[in-house]
Amino acid sequence: MKLTFNLTLVIALLSSTACANVQDVTVAAAAAPSLALPTCDYGAPHPDAPAELAQFSFLVGDYTIAAHAWTGEGWTPPRPGVPARWNGHYVLGGMAIEDEWFDRDPGIEPDTPRGINVRIWDEEADEWDMMWFHTSNTQVQDLRAKIEDGRLMMWQIYPERPNFRAYFTTDGPDKWERITQAPDGEGGWKNTFKLVATRIACAN
DSSP: OOHHHHHHHHHHHHHHHHHHHHHHHHHHHSSSSSOOOOOOOOOOOOOSSSSSGGGGGGEEEEEEEEEEESSSSSSSOOOOOSEEEEEEEGGGGGTOOOOEEEEOTTTOOTTTEEEEEEEEEETTTEOOOOOOOOEEOOOOOEEEEEETEEEEEEEEETTTTTOOOEEEOOOSEEEEEEEEEEOOSSSSSSEEEEEEEEEOOOOO
């Protein structure tokens, strides 16, 4: 009888400890910071917006960002740590696209440095006009973009930055990449850095 009682007591104590540990883990997981929820309110293009607005429509949505560097032979694994964030939506009555950049996801680091970009199609120049501003400095950057050789290519005109250009590619409706390039010293361009964006789905 004594042995049975002691065995029952041990089992009860172990069960109690296991339940406590599970509760602790659950509370810790619930309290842990996570990616900011998607806004799921992105607006819509204006009926009279230029057809070219669709060229950057892949930016519309909430995206988590993985960063990779080019080694000369291939891309590195994603940079470790908190991922960046890139959110896009229609503005100016649906005539332009505004996208927000967060150095680290604001759901995990609410005070992370951030930037904003407004993209509007210039019909007269037949290219995109873009203005970029980041909280790390007070300089507004003036950029341009257009499709060249089948790629949506972007470059900076003010302040002058001749050693920079980047292009965008898409991989289905929920993933896209921005690849930065620099001169290769032989009159061409080489890859240097890649941002891979993956859509954060809205809750049903």
